[in-house]
Amino acid sequence: MRIGEVATAAGVSTRALRYYEEQGLLHSVRSPSGQRHYADSAVDRVQWIQALYAAGLGSRAIVGFLPCIETGVPTPAMLDRLATERDRIDAQVRELSATRDRLDAVIDAARGMAEDSSRACSSVAAG
Structure with missing residues (x-):
């Protein structure tokens, strides 16, 4: 998925997605033309990140919780x-x-x- 598609599906701005990448919360693959492409699971991940931010957690704490989000364990x-x-x-x-x-x-x-x-x-x- 391209950055705009993820942003729309997750209800966040593209700027937020770029920030999440800077913080190590989200990862994309760059196309030869430099466009960001995300896995389909990125929407769910962004929604989890949003929920954790809304709960008052900072990006450092969220990074520590990502393995659980990824594995479910x-x-x-x-x-x-x-x-x-x-x-x-x-x-x-x-x-x-x-x-x-x-x-x-x-x-x-x-x-x-x-x-x-x-x-x-x-x-x-x-x-």
């Missing part, structure tokens, strides 16, 4: 690394939830103040 060390990444994400989710709860409290307090102010204005206008 995780090593114990890889499973440990994945569990560590999951725990990191869980901690971020807890922190974000706590931040959301604090924002909800601020919003509720601000709404309460606005309602009190509105009532005070109404009583002054009526009096």
Whole structure:
């Protein structure tokens, strides 16, 4: 597949594909005219890369997970690394939830103040 075909099928830009190659995440073969050609499996690989990036992993971590993606067989060390990444994400989710709860409290307090102010204005206008 050519770079544009992979990009379209995977829902990414051609620039992203070139970046993935620079990072060692994706490989292509060059035609005599210099065009990149990818295996049909490149679309699935790019989607995995995208999912791992979306989970907050960096390219260095992703490179370490590629053997599992390629073979479908995780090593114990890889499973440990994945569990560590999951725990990191869980901690971020807890922190974000706590931040959301604090924002909800601020919003509720601000709404309460606005309602009190509105009532005070109404009583002054009526009096």
